[in-house]
Amino acid sequence: MENLSLRDLCSFETFSTSWKHYGYGGDQKELIDREFKRIKGITYLDHAGTTLFPESHIKAFHEDIARNVYGNPHSHNPSSRLTHDTVESVRYRILEHFNTTPDEYSVIFTSGCTAALKLVADSFPWKSASTDGPGSLFCYLTDNHTSVVGIRGVAAFQGGAVVPVQPHEVEARATIKKSTNGEQGSSTPNLFCYPAQSNFSGRKYPLRYVKGIQSRQLYPACEHGGRWFVLLDAACFVGCSPLDLSKHPADFVPISFYKMFGFPTGLGALLVRNETADILRKSYFGGGTAAAYLVDEKHLKSLQVHKFMVYLRETVTAYILVATYIKSGCFWILGSMLNVQLHTFGLARYTYTVLTCLRHSNGKPVAQIHCDNEFQNIVEQGAILNFSLRDCHGRTVGYSQVDKMASLFNIHIRTGCFCNTGACQYYLVISNQDVKTNLQAGHVCGDNIDVVEGRPTGSIRVSFGYMSSFEDCQNFLRFLVNCFVDKPFTLDQERLGRLMTSAPVDLPASSQSFHPMAITNWQTGYVNGQVIGRSVIEVPSEEDVSKERKKNGSTHTLTNLFIYPVKSCASFEVAEWPLGPQGLLYDRFWMVVNENGVCLSQKREPKLCLIQPVICLASNTLQLKVSGLEPVAIPLEPSVMNSGLRTSHSKVCGDSVQTVDCGEKVSAWLSEFLGKPCSLIRQSPHFLREIKNGRQKAGDCYLTALSLVNEAQFLLINRASVSILQQQIDNRKDSENKDTCLDIECLVQRFRANLVISGQEPFVEESWTHITIGASQFQVIGRCGRCQMIGVDQKSAARTQEPLRSLSECRGGKVTFGVYLTDRSARNSTAVPVLSVGARVTPQISESAENL
Incomplete structure (x- = not known):
């Protein structure tokens, strides 16, 4: 393709030529002007942190709770029944969104994704090693959110062994024939946790890992016996991508609603596969979860002996109002999650293309991108772009400096390690000793110490949501060029031509298509x-x-x-x-x-x-x-x-x-x-x-x-x-x-x-x-x-x-x-x-x- 200037490159005509899936078949600007008037003049690029809610949903939510009387669901009066039925309806909406049913999964509301993970940690039947056989294994991908890694403390305390797994090991160490050790301890429960999408880099890990681990065809399950369960951390993934649990039946799926809909905060859910629920420990019961019990004897008749609903009614009591919002929080104007995925991936792909081709006046790259691909496969990469900026001498520009400058331009981004130490260490080449040294130098997560001895302690992340627009890409790229690129800048035209002309791999078919209904x-x-x-x-x-x-x-x-x-x-x-x-x-x-x-x-x-x-x-x-x-x-x-x-x-x-x-x-x-x-x-x-x-x-x-x-x-x-x-x-x-x-x-x-x-x-x-x-x-x-x-x-x-x-x-x-x-x-x-x-x-x- 012929050489492009930055002005040409940042034009919508150029973008639309390379990506045909922008918007949702209507006027994207009209949608934003109508539903997101509050972000006028703001470039919001932290949707992986939390997305934005549309104004019509808040109005509908207000009208709902103003018009209806919602009572405590433990009673039987009309307001209580309305609460109960509404929350049940919300549960069905959630399961329908993930292409499953109440026959297959149960929805447990929690105070967030972290609470959902803690619920699994506290309830999983960890088994200590003994003469009868090996103990439980808690295995987790090193590219996991901090809240997932935190399960290891509970597992170890109860006798489980902790095994961190590098991303490349899952398939590289898979064996066709199980080892002798793999045939022992067939009833021992083990748990493997991995993210559907990295919240650091946006890398999507194969959903086929779910069945691969459950059937012990992949590492670490292939090298160890017992019964293997999979926790699929979907909090980052489901904001912009469809998840079909009928095809990928993970045992535990934590989600966070504000990452999906922007509201309500402080409400998440744990989706539990019903086949798995029976193995969980049910040591705690609360109001409404017991059919009968004696206060001075260990006698309990549970209402949910076949499903794991220990905290269900208690959490419903706490969230009876905010749960009513979720019923309208599904992607109300966009057709399906595939449309959201296509729209957001196109914006992230285009931003990656421009940023990776930008050069300082001396030809040195402006940015180092932290990812494992070139945004050519929507199945492998989400709508997240993680990078570090470099000056014309090749030195890292501290993320804190970038964050402060972005605020002056009303650009909202995220910087740091994003509660994902494993991925941060991997992509920024930070050793364990470096972490200890940085800690001794006074650096802790969340502070502004962005460079220690010339080495970055974190990076910059931009992420897109369903209401993001091409203008957001333009504003962000212009900001970077104006503030951090040595002039006159150039573009790597050869790389640019290759990325702009290479077509992405085949896009996935919609998993939410309607099927014709036969006449009975x-x-x-x-x-x-x-x-x-x-x-x-x-x-x-x-x-x-x-x-x-x-x-x-x-x-x-x-x-x-x-x-x-x-x-x-x-x-x-x-x-x-x-x-x-x-x-x-x-x-x-x-x-x-x-x-x-x-x-x-x-x-x-x-x-x-x-x-x-x-x-x-x-x-x-x-x-x-x-x-x-x-x-x-x-x-x-x-x-x-x-x-x-x-x-x-x-x-x-x-x-x-x-x-x-x-x-x-x-x-x-x-x-x-x-x-x-x-x-x-x-x-x-x-x-x-x-x-x-x-x-x-x-x-x-x-x-x-x-x-x-x-x-x-x-x-x-x-x-x-x-x-x-x-x-x-x-x-x-x-x-x-x-x-x-x-x-x-x-x-x-x-x-x-x-x-x-x-x-x-x-x-x-x-x-x-x-x-x-x-x-x-x-x-x-x-x-x-x-x-x-x-x-x-x-x-x-x-x-x-x-x-x-x-x-x-x-x-x-x-x-x-x-x-x-x-x-x-x-x-x-x-x-x-x-x-x-x-x-x-x-x-x-x-x-x-x-x-x-």
Whole structure:
């Protein structure tokens, strides 16, 4: 390429010619002007220390905590449940960001990354050497943060041996065949720690080391026996790079949120692989982590015997407010972490290119770069540039001097050793004796003694974040040229041409791409909106009817059939409806969530009952209606929707569920009606949620799939039971509920059942074990416990004390009403079973109840 001047080199045109991945497909300057007005006139280049938060997130956080009441999560009141559900939602967001699930990892909030590391150190089951075998090994890469190296004190105190590992040794000393010593002590736990990205140089260490160490294919695991665990320090890495824990399942992953989002400070997390959690020592327990214990005896029943959650509830108590920020702290405008990685690496690469080519007037280099590559591989190098400046005589310019000058130009950089003594010694060629000599000379970490006997004690680091701009590169390079380069300066044109024209190696594919969603199999049971293969309803013989009357005293009929497409919204009554694999087709397939991703129910938002969902099978749409607003419609299947819609994790009745966002249009519609930010989400068709073990009957071999229902596929109530309760309410009318009119139909609506049957005996349904409705078979799996939600008038959204108050009196303090069912019908591949109003209901009573 032709010779370039510094002006040409520092132009955006030149930069954009060499790097095509700048920005996020929009106006980068407009983004900065809107979200980061406070840094106008500032060049901020210390994102590896902490990145910057966008102003809209702080405003949203303020509005969140000003609008919602968050209580202590150990209670059961509405504010406590909101806190609990919000924090759980945050946990799912975190795991989703790292492409894993609660089935694979647990999230433990800590006061920072260092606290997360200390938690591992204190809980790891270190084993002392004995005649039975070798003790535990604590092995760590010398290019590790000080907080990681600090684990060695705890390990050594408890009998573990400490082994520092040089970066080149991991692969160089790997052996194909394990030594004899490697076959001994197979149960001894050992821990290997390494950074995904060096906070000193930005060097990225291979993530394949995780499995390599766990399988004992790499040093030091290949030379020593025992069970090997990996702690992957991801604090520096995840700020600008995607981490896929499904591919690289490290046992412990400490992270720091202010390095990712800029806020909140003082909050980090430890991601613990669930398979590993069982080996950790659980010697400490705090409030909310024990099911029961005796204060004067060593008896403890833990709530989390299968997972390491020792500090979980205690830390949640401390961080209930700041945790609400994290839910919006994901990279909100950037598309994916791959975009962040490309943007920041391009800026770091370009700064490296210019700085490494700058020469003083006598031709001597201006800078010595401290790294192991030439910024040509995004997999090997992060968005960090570490260097030392040299004067025209080749002498080191003290980092303290550079720092002070940078402050005059409003340029924010980081200098020193960056809490990474091992890397500092390696790159600056500082021996152990040099460290001791420097200490005797009075130099300690963090001071301004930057040169001792002509040798540097630290260096200069610039690091980029997702909001960094090309103007930041320009300002920094101009500052260096103006203050530290002997004029007239020159450029190493040969090196410049090579670096500018050499293309980086193949860029990684996004690990966060969306996958097309297939239409579930049962939808093939429709042609042009019509049900095909309908089951034939068998008419029972007179003999069967006679037997049933003798056994139950009456016959029963299905009088009403309700589906609730959107959880907690109004019912959609039908005369007949097909059955799907999760219950009634489209029953509770959608739910409304707040800005934190927490499910909204009528207990928190009574106005939900005023939203009327209507399903049209012919047009394949779900329509939402409410008085005063134009209806809004969405497709029934997410495969018909925009493929760019975001997937997420949510929680229903304690269960984690995978969901799909239904888009901005319906979100805006709901937000307008409810007067707060909210969205509509749908259960992902690929996700299978099973019934809780507590609802599974002994010997039951069926697999019961659930939608977004709380407990079971169906809820059935008996009109005879409703009638007896209605009489109880009428008989006890007092001053508090004298104006409350609760007729039979109003009560039926409040109990929100799918199946309503006729009958003469109240609560007889509770003695049934199985039910046949038409040609479909159902199993009764338990009674439905009621909450204050039945106190919401389904027509006005007003709250009343009834019928919960009378239900408790009527049932002797119990508040159960209705029974849960699961579908036990035999499936025919060509027929879609259908329930119809008017169908006969044939119960089977339990033997124990029959003998009463």
